[in-house]
Amino acid sequence: MDWLDTEIAEQWRKEGKRYASDVNAFVHRILQGEHPDESELADDARHSLSSKVMKLVKQANLQGEVERLREELPAATWPLSNHFQDSMQAVQAVGYLNEDTMLCNTGVLSNNGQVYTMDQQGWWCSPDYTMAGCSAVGGYVALASHEGIRVIREPDRKLEGEQVAYYPWDKIKDRIKAQLPEIESLADTIHPENTIEKLIPMDQGQALLLQSRYGIYLVEQEQVSILHPDVSEIKEYEYEDTQLSMGHAAVSSDERWIAWGSQMSSHTVLNRENNKTYQVEPESSYPHCAAFSQNNQVVWFNACHFYNGVTIQVPLDSIADRKQDEEWPIMEENARVYTMIEMEAGMVIGDAYGYLYCINREGQELWRHFVGSTICSLAVSPEQSQLAVGTYGGMLHILDLGSERMDEYGIGTGTLRERERYVLWREQEPLRW
Numbered sequence: 001m002d003w004l005d006t007e008i009a010e011q012w013r014k015e016g017k018r019y020a021s022d023v024n025a026f027v028h029r030i031l032q033g034e035h036p037d038e039s040e041l042a043d044d045a046r047h048s049l050s051s052k053v054m055k056l057v058k059q060a061n062l063q064g065e066v067e068r069l070r071e072e073l074p075a076a077t078w079p080l081s082n083h084f085q086d087s088m089q090a091v092q093a094v095g096y097l098n099e100d101t102m103l104c105n106t107g108v109l110s111n112n113g114q115v116y117t118m119d120q121q122g123w124w125c126s127p128d129y130t131m132a133g134c135s136a137v138g139g140y141v142a143l144a145s146h147e148g149i150r151v152i153r154e155p156d157r158k159l160e161g162e163q164v165a166y167y168p169w170d171k172i173k174d175r176i177k178a179q180l181p182e183i184e185s186l187a188d189t190i191h192p193e194n195t196i197e198k199l200i201p202m203d204q205g206q207a208l209l210l211q212s213r214y215g216i217y218l219v220e221q222e223q224v225s226i227l228h229p230d231v232s233e234i235k236e237y238e239y240e241d242t243q244l245s246m247g248h249a250a251v252s253s254d255e256r257w258i259a260w261g262s263q264m265s266s267h268t269v270l271n272r273e274n275n276k277t278y279q280v281e282p283e284s285s286y287p288h289c290a291a292f293s294q295n296n297q298v299v300w301f302n303a304c305h306f307y308n309g310v311t312i313q314v315p316l317d318s319i320a321d322r323k324q325d326e327e328w329p330i331m332e333e334n335a336r337v338y339t340m341i342e343m344e345a346g347m348v349i350g351d352a353y354g355y356l357y358c359i360n361r362e363g364q365e366l367w368r369h370f371v372g373s374t375i376c377s378l379a380v381s382p383e384q385s386q387l388a389v390g391t392y393g394g395m396l397h398i399l400d401l402g403s404e405r406m407d408e409y410g411i412g413t414g415t416l417r418e419r420e421r422y423v424l425w426r427e428q429e430p431l432r433w
Contacts, residue, residue: 248262
């Protein structure tokens, strides 16, 4: 039995083309210096079709006709938001195991964390792990379970490979508790694996940057260093716990530098060579994101205010000498940024409104691309042919960085074209679209 309803598909395509064309024309006017009113844009009418379309997506997956599905019903997120908001969740694009195999997490900060790999063979869900993280330059993957964290070198699509390190939770918790015996921290959680927001293996697996709801830690074989909140501040201001709001952390590709922050902190950078830390004051209200350039010469920081924000670029060779009242170069001054990653062309930032922006070292916008939902994670393939985008809409987008032009359903100013996406909603099996 054919799964396709041709009448619905035709309506979906027609309205998708109309809406994309109108938005692209609107954005073009803004970039030309005009100030058009958003009320001029007609709403996307595909909302009324979303329930029927998702049933067709499921049927196409059952019958293995994903390529035909993308032709007949081009993927979209925005029209689904009204009917499926309760099913949507954050998708964390962790990294690429190779040029075609993607690693991602869902259910972060919940008791239902899941780790997936995706490639041309489809998707695979790990039965053992609840959270995964990649090293800054790839090659090493950290995998968290109820017992502890394993670091695997060059795992395959089922996350099997050489184990180079193991960090049991009881040892991690004991070392934290020894430093903060009277403060509620990660050491006091029953299921620490459910508090992790990011894992970055370092030093060929012999160290880990562990970002948790209960603080940011540098975990090594024989010790655990509490990076944030600062232990002296915890004691001075008599904190009751180490919980963070909007905590974030990043590691440079040479693993010399670590950057972090949270809502109530400054931007902070640690030079691991001399163990010195440096404070950078945010240009907006609340530190929100950090990322290093590929050549390890600069770090980008974003600070937000509601759904807007400011992103600055900080040269690492002068971070120790910059005077307090000197200003750092502003790279972007509108976006609340959840994630950033640098490619050859420039830094790609993902904002709260669902837009990607590629910005070069001089602060010039090279292109922008809309994916339809607040962006929470980015990963680029080793040869930079693909960009994986994870969103709070429960989607993992795989974008073709080498395409010559955007398709007629795309919204943006560049040439990015979506190859495929995965729908990763709560308590549902993944769907390819």
